[in-house]
Amino acid sequence: xxxxISNTRNRLLRSMASDDLRTISRHLSPARLDLRRVxxxxxxxxxxICFPETAIVSVVARxxxxxxxxxxxxxxxxxxxxxxxxxxxxxxxxxxxxLAGTGAVIAADDLRGLILASSTLADHLLKxxxxxxxxxxxxxxxxxxxxxxxxxARWLLMAADRVGGSELALTHELLSLMLGVRRPxxxxxxxxxxxxxxxxxxxxxxxxxDRPGLEAIANGFYGVAxxxxxxxxxxxxxxxxxxxxxxxxxxxxx
Amino acid sequence: xxxxISNTRNRLLRSMASDDLRTISRHLSPARLDLRRVxxxxxxxxxxICFPETAIVSVVARxxxxxxxxxxxxxxxxxxxxxxxxxxxxxxxxxxxxLAGTGAVIAADDLRGLILASSTLADHLLKxxxxxxxxxxxxxxxxxxxxxxxxxARWLLMAADRVGGSELALTHELLSLMLGVRRPxxxxxxxxxxxxxxxxxxxxxxxxxDRPGLEAIANGFYGVAxxxxxxxxxxxxxxxxxxxxxxxxxxxxx
DNA sequence: CTATTTTTGTTCGAAAAGGTACGGTTTGCC
DNA sequence: GGCAAACCGTACCTTTTCGAACAAAAATAG
Numbered sequence: 001x002x003x004x005i006s007n008t009r010n011r012l013l014r015s016m017a018s019d020d021l022r023t024i025s026r027h028l029s030p031a032r033l034d035l036r037r038v039x040x041x042x043x044x045x046x047x048x049i050c051f052p053e054t055a056i057v058s059v060v061a062r063x064x065x066x067x068x069x070x071x072x073x074x075x076x077x078x079x080x081x082x083x084x085x086x087x088x089x090x091x092x093x094x095x096x097x098x099l100a101g102t103g104a105v106i107a108a109d110d111l112r113g114l115i116l117a118s119s120t121l122a123d124h125l126l127k128x129x130x131x132x133x134x135x136x137x138x139x140x141x142x143x144x145x146x147x148x149x150x151x152x153a154r155w156l157l158m159a160a161d162r163v164g165g166s167e168l169a170l171t172h173e174l175l176s177l178m179l180g181v182r183r184p185x186x187x188x189x190x191x192x193x194x195x196x197x198x199x200x201x202x203x204x205x206x207x208x209x210d211r212p213g214l215e216a217i218a219n220g221f222y223g224v225a226x227x228x229x230x231x232x233x234x235x236x237x238x239x240x241x242x243x244x245x246x247x248x249x250x251x252x253x254x
Numbered sequence: 255x256x257x258x259i260s261n262t263r264n265r266l267l268r269s270m271a272s273d274d275l276r277t278i279s280r281h282l283s284p285a286r287l288d289l290r291r292v293x294x295x296x297x298x299x300x301x302x303i304c305f306p307e308t309a310i311v312s313v314v315a316r317x318x319x320x321x322x323x324x325x326x327x328x329x330x331x332x333x334x335x336x337x338x339x340x341x342x343x344x345x346x347x348x349x350x351x352x353l354a355g356t357g358a359v360i361a362a363d364d365l366r367g368l369i370l371a372s373s374t375l376a377d378h379l380l381k382x383x384x385x386x387x388x389x390x391x392x393x394x395x396x397x398x399x400x401x402x403x404x405x406x407a408r409w410l411l412m413a414a415d416r417v418g419g420s421e422l423a424l425t426h427e428l429l430s431l432m433l434g435v436r437r438p439x440x441x442x443x444x445x446x447x448x449x450x451x452x453x454x455x456x457x458x459x460x461x462x463x464d465r466p467g468l469e470a471i472a473n474g475f476y477g478v479a480x481x482x483x484x485x486x487x488x489x490x491x492x493x494x495x496x497x498x499x500x501x502x503x504x505x506x507x508x
Numbered sequence: 509c510t511a512t513t514t515t516t517g518t519t520c521g522a523a524a525a526g527g528t529a530c531g532g533t534t535t536g537c538c
Numbered sequence: 539g540g541c542a543a544a545c546c547g548t549a550c551c552t553t554t555t556c557g558a559a560c561a562a563a564a565a566t567a568g
Contacts, residue, residue: 061391064474069398071391086340086384087377088486092478093391123341126380130340133387136394137315137325137347144323144397144434147524171545180398182526187546203534203545220318224346232342401554425515436556441516457515457564 005030005104009053009164011077012128013104015233020121024114028104033057033097039080040095046108049081055101056162058178059136060094068094069143069180071136073155075162077229082129084108085115085122098178099163099170127232135225142221148181149189153218155179156199156208161226166208193217259284259358263307263418265331266382267358269487274375278368282358287311287351293334294349300362303335309355310416312432313390314348322348323397323434325390327409329416331483336383338362339369339376352432353417353424381486389479396475402435403443407472409433410453410462415480420462447471 005025008014013021013028033055040046042062050057052075059072059080071093074080083091089108115122142151155178159168172190176183190206193199198213199206208214215222259279262268267275267282287309294300296316304311306329313326313334325347328334337345343362369376396405409432413422426444430437444460447453452467453460462468469476 059391061395062478063392063395063399064477067395067399069395071394082387083384086380086387088381088384091384092388092482126340127342129387130337130342130345133336133340133383133390134346136387136390137313138317140325140390140394140397141315141317141321141323141434143394145317145321173545180395183546184527184548185525187548191547201546223318224316228346427515437516438518438557439555441518445517455516 008051008104009076010051010079010104011233012079012125013051016124017120020114020118020124023118024106024111024121027106027110027114029106031103031105033101033103035097035100037097038094039097040083040091040093042092042094043090045089046081046084046091048105049079049084049108049111050103050105051079052076052103052162053101054163054165055097055103056099056159057095058098059132060096061092062094067180068177070178071139072132073098073135073158073162074132075159076164077162077233078128078132079125081108081111082125082132084111085125085129098174099159099168101163131225131229131232134228138221138225143180146219146221148179148185149192149217150219150221151179151181152186152189153193153198153214154222156193156206157211157214157218157222158226160208160211166211168206168208169204170206171204262305262358263330264305264333264358265487266333266379267305270378271374274368274372274378277372278360278365278375281360281364281368283360285357285359287355287357289351289354291351292348293351294337294345294347296346296348297344299343300335300338300345302359303333303338303362303365304357304359305333306330306357306416307355308417308419309351309357310353310413311349312352313386314350314432315346316348321434322431324432325393326386327352327389327412327416328386329413330418331416331487332382332386333379335362335365336379336386338365339379339383352428353413353422355417385479385483385486388482392475392479397434400473400475402433402439403446403471404473404475405433405435406440406443407447407452407468408476410447410460411465411468411472411476412480414462414465420465422460422462423458424460425458 005028006021033050033052039048039050057074057080058070060068061071062068080095142154160166172183172186175186190201194201196213198210198217199208259282260275287304287306293302293304293311311328311334312324314322315325316322334349396408414420426437426440430440444455448455450467452464452471454463
């Protein structure tokens with residue numbers, strides 16, 4: 001029940017040169033990405049890298065104390081392990097699955113070899129790494145200057161882009177960890193959004209009803225990194241992603 | 255009064271392979287980096303890249319409205335223009351000199367050529383680019399979770415590392431722009447630090463008196479990116495930088 | 509040495525967000 | 539169906555930060 005990787009829903013894979021895609025496909029394995037599956041950990045060598053399809057993976061920065069915050073969000077438009085693309089073998093950030101789904105994984109060593117062998121592949125992945133850096137800079141901006149409501153709107157839009165759908169299965173608690181705010185603060189902000197008919201919230205599930213409305217609420221804190229991605233990887237807006245997932249989870253690899 | 259680039263005080267240059275340093279030196283020009291000199295601007299092609307020596311350059315992220323915030327700080331440990339190193343030719347962030355001083359500049363096109371010609375050079379600069387990404391992630395963390403006092407302590411430590419000295423010539427106003435907070439908020443936090451004998455503040459000048467004390471106040475928000483830099487580029491701590499500047503600004507340094 | 513600009517000190521009230529606690533729902537499990 | 543766990547709604551008071559305005563001090567220019 002596993003379709004070939006070349007039909008993957010991951011945009012970063014799909015937008016690479018067909019030669020590169022063919023080559024990398026031989027090393028990629030379709031995988032179910034379960035909640036909290038870890039891809040990077042401070043002080044540990046990165047062993048595996050993933051290209052999400054319907055899952056969302058978070059990059060979380062931590063200080064020397066324990067409090068963390070999300071510094072990057074990765075979905076079907078990207079990949080984990082940009083440290084490897086940039087010639088390092090580890091990162092001080094944690095990277096783990098935030099919203100379960102599917103994706104394709106590859107051994108870090110394999111990817112290193114492929115990058116050495118194909119400069120077009122290296123270029124392609126490096127451009128994404130730079131876009132992720134831009135996203136992180138925008139997150140720093142939002143964390144410093146936006147209200148909880150604005151940051152929440154931004155996060156929901158980004159997440160919706162990355163799963164290619166409008167329903168997000170996550171709890172207030174998770175959102176509060178990502179945004180680095182109090183859990184009731186999230187509840188409160190969600191109520192405001194729901195009051196404006198911008199989202200519908202059920203238990204552990206948020207559905208976007210009015211994208212333009214959300215973008216207006218996000219008040220300029222959403223969009224910079226996304227437009228830069230489109231400039232680099234082609235015009236289609238991120239949200240327009242209605243391809244079927246490459247992996248049919250019925251009986252897929254555990 | 256301009257010494258050869260090979261004696262530069264820039265650590266990123268000094269730590270590269272001697273072949274690469276020799277080659278790149280032929281394209282580098284020593285330069286005075288005056289306040290507000292711009293190296294990158296959203297939507298514009300990056301033409302010139304600099305390796306600061308005694309200057310500090312800021313990467314500032316802006317949203318679609320006008321409010322910006324510092325997302326990266328670059329001094330004698332790094333370089334501007336990581337977008338170019340990563341195969342792009344522009345960035346949505348602004349990059350400009352925050353604290354005047356000296357440095358070396360190179361045309362972006364020249365650097366592109368050198369990177370293509372030397373994979374060891376490319377590797378070296380890419381590692382720095384990754385470190386800058388880590389720094390930005392830590393900034394996102396600090397912006398989201400630290401108090402003004404903690405963020406200020408962090409910023410002062412980072413800036414002192416990057417100028418290789420303990421005196422910083424800047425105003426509360428500038429700091430408030432970088433940190434994205436109210437100007438009186440900076441004044442207030444500086445008073446607290448001064449009360450604890452951690453700094454001495456004069457008009458448009460802050461001197462660090464007690465580094466360990468400042469690190470304690472920074473409360474875990476300083477150090478992660480710095481330790482990662484040392485892991486990548488060698489053990490010496492950033493602050494230990496007592497080489498003379500390559501450019502003698504006669505009379506400029508009071 | 510006076511006038512002007514720049515920088516810093518200080519104040520007020522208001523808004524935003526934090527910490528904590530607890531009650532109410534929904535869900536899932538036995 | 540009943541119990542436990544997970545998740546959400548709400549309330550309280552405190553702290554932090556903001557916005558705005560204005561006064562004092564230091565540098566600078568004429």
